[in-house]
Amino acid sequence: xxxxxxxxxxxxxxxxxxxxxxxxxxxxxxxxxxxxxxxxxxxxxxxxxxxxxxxxxxxxxxxxxxxxxxxxxxxxxxxxxxxxxxxxxxxxxxxxxxxxxxxxxxxxxxxxxxxxxxxxxxxxxxxxxxxxxxxxxxxxxxxxxxxxxxxxxxxxxxxxxxxxxxxxxxxxxxxxxxxxxxxxxxxxxxxxxxxxxxxxxxxxxxxxxxxxxxxxxxxxxxxxxxxxxxxxxxxxxxxxxxxxxxxxxxxxxxxxxxxxxxxxxxxxxxxxxxxxxxxxxxxxxxxxxxxxx
Numbered sequence: 001x002x003x004x005x006x007x008x009x010x011x012x013x014x015x016x017x018x019x020x021x022x023x024x025x026x027x028x029x030x031x032x033x034x035x036x037x038x039x040x041x042x043x044x045x046x047x048x049x050x051x052x053x054x055x056x057x058x059x060x061x062x063x064x065x066x067x068x069x070x071x072x073x074x075x076x077x078x079x080x081x082x083x084x085x086x087x088x089x090x091x092x093x094x095x096x097x098x099x100x101x102x103x104x105x106x107x108x109x110x111x112x113x114x115x116x117x118x119x120x121x122x123x124x125x126x127x128x129x130x131x132x133x134x135x136x137x138x139x140x141x142x143x144x145x146x147x148x149x150x151x152x153x154x155x156x157x158x159x160x161x162x163x164x165x166x167x168x169x170x171x172x173x174x175x176x177x178x179x180x181x182x183x184x185x186x187x188x189x190x191x192x193x194x195x196x197x198x199x200x201x202x203x204x205x206x207x208x209x210x211x212x213x214x215x216x217x218x219x220x221x222x223x224x225x226x227x228x229x230x231x232x233x234x235x236x237x238x239x240x241x242x243x244x245x246x247x248x249x250x251x252x253x254x255x256x257x258x259x260x261x262x263x264x265x266x267x268x269x270x271x272x273x274x275x276x277x278x279x280x281x282x283x284x285x286x287x288x289x290x291x292x293x
Contacts, residue, residue, distance in 0.1 A: 001034055002037055002046075002049060002050065002064070002068045002072055003036065003037065003038045003063075004068065004193045004196050005038055005040070006038050006040060012234050013083070013234055013236075013237040015234070016235070016238040017240055020240065020241025020242065021241045021244065024241055024242065024245040025245075026241075026244075035056050035058065037053060039068070039193055039197075040197055041169045041198060042169065042197070043168070043193045044168070046068060047071060059079070060079045060080070060244055060248070061078050061079070062081050062082075062240060063080055063082050063083065064082075065084070065140070066087075066091040066141060069082050069085055069091075069093050070091065070093060073093060073103065077103050078103065079105075079247050079253045080103055080104045080105075081104075081244060082104065082105070082106030082108065084107060084108075084231065084233060084237075085107075085108050085142065086108070086110065086145075086192075087109075087145050088104070088108055088142070090144065091142040092141060097110075097257060098257050099254070099257070100253065100256070100258055101254040102254045103253050105243060105247075105253040105256040106240065106258060107239060107260070109236075110260055111261055114229070115149035115150035116149060116153025116156060117153070118150070118188050119132070119150065119161075122186050122212060123157040123159060124284055125280070126185060126212060129159070130159055130160065130185045130186055131159075131162050131184050131185055131186075132154055132185075132188055133162045134154075134163055135179075135187060135188070135202070136163070136166070137167050137190070137192060137195070138167070139165075139167040146190065151163075164176075164178065172194065172195075172201065176202075176205050187206055187212075188213070188214050189215045189225075190216050191215055191217045196219060199223040199225070200224070202223075203223045203225040203272075206226070207276070211276075212276060213226050213227070214227045214228065214229060215227070215230075216230045218233065218265065218267055221272075221292065225269060225272060226272040226273060226278075227267065227268050227269065227272075228265070228266070228267045229264070229265070229266045230264065231263070231265075232264065232265050235261070236261065243256060265289045266287055266288045266289050267288065267289060268285065268292065269292045
């Protein structure tokens with residue numbers, strides 16, 4: 001596994017994967033083992049981590065995110081199953097979702113209008129004309145399309161999108177300082193390698209500066225953030241098991257269509273809302289899949 005977080009922080013996803021594998025006849029330590037590597041917020045480590053995994057001669061590599069998938073793909077022909085990748089076509093990973101070709105398949109986060117829907121959520125919490133800082137790594141080849149969707153959605157919601165490009169952990173402090181200087185009053189945080197590794201810092205910054213923030217994954221709320229809306233990651237990892245099973249039984253990765261999320265979750269943290277002095281609209285609370293007190 002080539003991941004963006006240490007195993008201890010990725011426990012919910014790992015447990016979902018293990019549950020899926022057990023249901024199709026695989027038990028860790030009995031008929032398979034997991035060799036786990038994490039960049040821990042430092043994407044520059046990917047080439048070395050991939051080299052370590054390849055030396056271990058794996059049967060399959062499971063990846064999270066476009067950078068990890070591209071790094072694994074560049075290293076050879078080992079079958080790769082993506083647990084969660086934003087847009088594998090735009091990133092140049094596969095030819096199409098229906099017919100990936102090559103040695104990569106799995107699951108994508110690609111769902112139409114997710115970015116615009118997050119802007120709609122923020123619009124219910126902030127005035128029209130508010131400047132929304134979008135914390136995103138534009139070095140990730142999948143994120144050009146993501147940014148365009150968020151930008152379009154923000155403008156449609158009457159908000160002003162401000163691109164906050166963060167490509168390494170060391171740059172995050174300056175990027176957030178720039179957000180303050182540009183008058184940003186709320187945040188949309190794309191959680192991936194760099195931002196995931198420093199989500200505690202991001203949620204603390206948002207709380208300190210009274211910035212409502214919506215995150216693309218539940219991990220942002222678990223770190224104290226206000227709200228998340230996006231794919232149910234444990235469900236994606238659970239579904240990875242079926243790909244692993246089919247490949248180990250002889251299927252070619254390039255023949256297995258890439259699947260999209262079937263579960264999307266809106267999670268709201270009421271403790272964070274109270275700290276921000278926000279009143280969450282009743283209709284938003286009724287839409288939420290989970291409200292944390």
